[in-house]
Amino acid sequence: MMDRRQLLMGAGGLPLVASAAAATAQTTGKAAGQPLPSGVDLPEPPKKRLGWAVVGLGSYAINQVIPGFLQAEESRMTAFVSGNPTKAKDLADRYGVAKTYGYDDFDKIAADKDIDCVYIVLPVGLHAEYTIRALKAGKHVLCEKPMASTVEECEAMVAAAKAANRQLGVAYRVHFEPLNTEVKRRCKQGELGDLRYITGDAGFNADPQYPPMKWRLDKPLAGGGSMYDIGIYALNGTLMMADQMPDTVSAVYAYPKDDPRFKTVEGGLNWRMTFPSGLSAQGSSSYCYAGGSRIKVFGASAAINMDPASDYYDNRANLHRGWDPGTPVRAAPPYTQFAAQVDGFSQAARSNTPHRTPGEMGLRDIRLIQAMYRSADQGGVVVKV
Numbered sequence: 001m002m003d004r005r006q007l008l009m010g011a012g013g014l015p016l017v018a019s020a021a022a023a024t025a026q027t028t029g030k031a032a033g034q035p036l037p038s039g040v041d042l043p044e045p046p047k048k049r050l051g052w053a054v055v056g057l058g059s060y061a062i063n064q065v066i067p068g069f070l071q072a073e074e075s076r077m078t079a080f081v082s083g084n085p086t087k088a089k090d091l092a093d094r095y096g097v098a099k100t101y102g103y104d105d106f107d108k109i110a111a112d113k114d115i116d117c118v119y120i121v122l123p124v125g126l127h128a129e130y131t132i133r134a135l136k137a138g139k140h141v142l143c144e145k146p147m148a149s150t151v152e153e154c155e156a157m158v159a160a161a162k163a164a165n166r167q168l169g170v171a172y173r174v175h176f177e178p179l180n181t182e183v184k185r186r187c188k189q190g191e192l193g194d195l196r197y198i199t200g201d202a203g204f205n206a207d208p209q210y211p212p213m214k215w216r217l218d219k220p221l222a223g224g225g226s227m228y229d230i231g232i233y234a235l236n237g238t239l240m241m242a243d244q245m246p247d248t249v250s251a252v253y254a255y256p257k258d259d260p261r262f263k264t265v266e267g268g269l270n271w272r273m274t275f276p277s278g279l280s281a282q283g284s285s286s287y288c289y290a291g292g293s294r295i296k297v298f299g300a301s302a303a304i305n306m307d308p309a310s311d312y313y314d315n316r317a318n319l320h321r322g323w324d325p326g327t328p329v330r331a332a333p334p335y336t337q338f339a340a341q342v343d344g345f346s347q348a349a350r351s352n353t354p355h356r357t358p359g360e361m362g363l364r365d366i367r368l369i370q371a372m373y374r375s376a377d378q379g380g381v382v383v384k385v
Contacts, residue, residue: 043073050346051078051114053101053139055130056121057087059212060144064312065121066095068338074346075339078114081106106130110137117349119171119342120144123215124223128153131168135160140167140349142342146232147362149223151370154363161359167348169355170362172236176340178331179315180240183297183304186319186329187241192299195279198241200234202293202310203268203286208261216287217261225265226255227369230293231285233310236365237295238273238281245364245385246273246281251372252380255288262287271372304329 036042052075054061069077079099082088088100101109109115118134120127120143128148134141141161147170148154161168174180187195203226206213215221216229227235239245255267268286275281295309305326306317315334318326348355371383 046076049074049076050116050349051076052117052119052342052346053077053079053081053109053112053115053134054119054121055081055106055134056123057082057084057091058121061121062091064338065119066091068342070095071336071339072343072346073339074350075117075342079109079112081109107133107137109134109139115139117142117345123221124228125149125219125221127223128157131157132160135164135166135168138164138166140345142169142171142345142355143359143362144171145236145362145365146170146223146228146369147359147366149228149366151363151367154359154366158359158363165352167345167352167355168359169345169348170357170359171341172357172361173337173341174233174237174310175240175357176344177310177315177334177337179306179317179329179334180237180309182329182331183306183317184240184243186304187297187299188243191302192297192304193301195242195277195297195299197279197298198238198281198295200238200281200283200295200309201285202230202232202234203284203289204230204291205289206261206267206287217263217265219264222265224369224373225262225269226267226285226287227269227271227372229285230287231269231271231283232365232369233293234283234285234295235271235368236361237309238283239365241295241297242275242279242281244275244277244279246275246368248274248382248384249368249371249375250380250382251376253376254284254286259288266373266376269372269376273368 054065054077057080069075077097079101080088080092080097081101083103085102092100117140120130122130124146127143131141131143157168208214208217251269251271253266254270255262259267267288270284272282293310294307296305303320304317308315313335317329319329320326345355371385375381375383
């Protein structure tokens with residue numbers, strides 16, 4: 001019988017523990033540094049990222065815009081602008097933002113070398129004023145959608161950007177959302193065949209007691225009604241997939257006439273567009289129906305149904321061929337759209353080249369929306385655009 005000493009000894013009288021250590025040393029390598037891989041795009045170091053001022057610190061700025069900057073690789077927040085100095089300071093302290101401004105001293109950003117770009121996240125009725133002031137201060141500007149209240153305001157914003165030699169973009173985030181960009185790619189490459197018909201619907205049931213919705217029902221702040229605020233997603237998404245301009249539009253109002261919510265803005269609009277290629281589209285916007293955002297693209301050989309189409313965190317799509325139940329279209333998570341949007345604009349500002357969703361796109365959409373209103377005012381007549 002082997003005693004404990006014999007049990008711990010291996011062949012040739014070597015300790016088993018030592019043998020195991022030697023074996024481990026032979027099978028494991030030493031830690032060694034490796035060179036940076038070539039051809040890899042690395043995030044910009046913090047001090048090299050373009051500095052941004054976020055103007056307007058409402059719920060969308062706090063819940064979506066700011067988290068997007070925290071994930072960005074080429075953009076950083078360097079200033080907050082708000083009419084509430086306590087809120088601005090609290091948020092600045094929380095996110096390490098060095099400077100805050102009020103609306104009364106907004107123009108001082110011209111002397112702030114840490115601000116390269118300005119993100120306008122104010123109510124629509126204030127977009128034109130603060131965009132033009134920021135451009136005159138020498139800053140590039142990304143303005144939330146819709147771009148402004150009128151075609152004339154949009155034209156003035158575009159002119160101000162050209163005069164200042166600065167970039168102007170409109171924050172159509174779905175152009176940076178992975179599922180939307182994948183569907184656009186499939187449409188453009190002809191996977192659906194020739195496009196024949198597109199539908200787009202976007203809306204929710206507006207609660208006037210909920211602060212983020214209250215200003216939307218006040219025309220001086222909102223610029224317009226549901227078509228400006230939520231319906232523009234369906235309109236812009238339709239044009240994104242169509243990749244062409246319509247030649248006619250028509251529309252009718254669609255909301256309860258006696259609804260007290262809609263004293264100054266319209267509560268719903270049903271619209272149609274025709275295109276020179278033979279493609280047609282129709283859609284709706286509403287502050288009166290259950291929330292949703294849907295786009296369906298019908299081609300000669302296949303169709304894609306996006307539902308939801310413009311959500312912050314959960315967009316889905318299915319590809320249909322014939323009568324089959326459909327197969328999912330896969331893409332990266334939707335929440336990446338917020339970081340991708342600001343980084344895309346930082347790239348445009350750094351090179352001073354047009355943004356993916358420039359001011360001219362925002363002008364186009366307001367021109368179409370106002371044509372829809374003209375049609376609806378006349379009971380749905382066809383308006384050439």
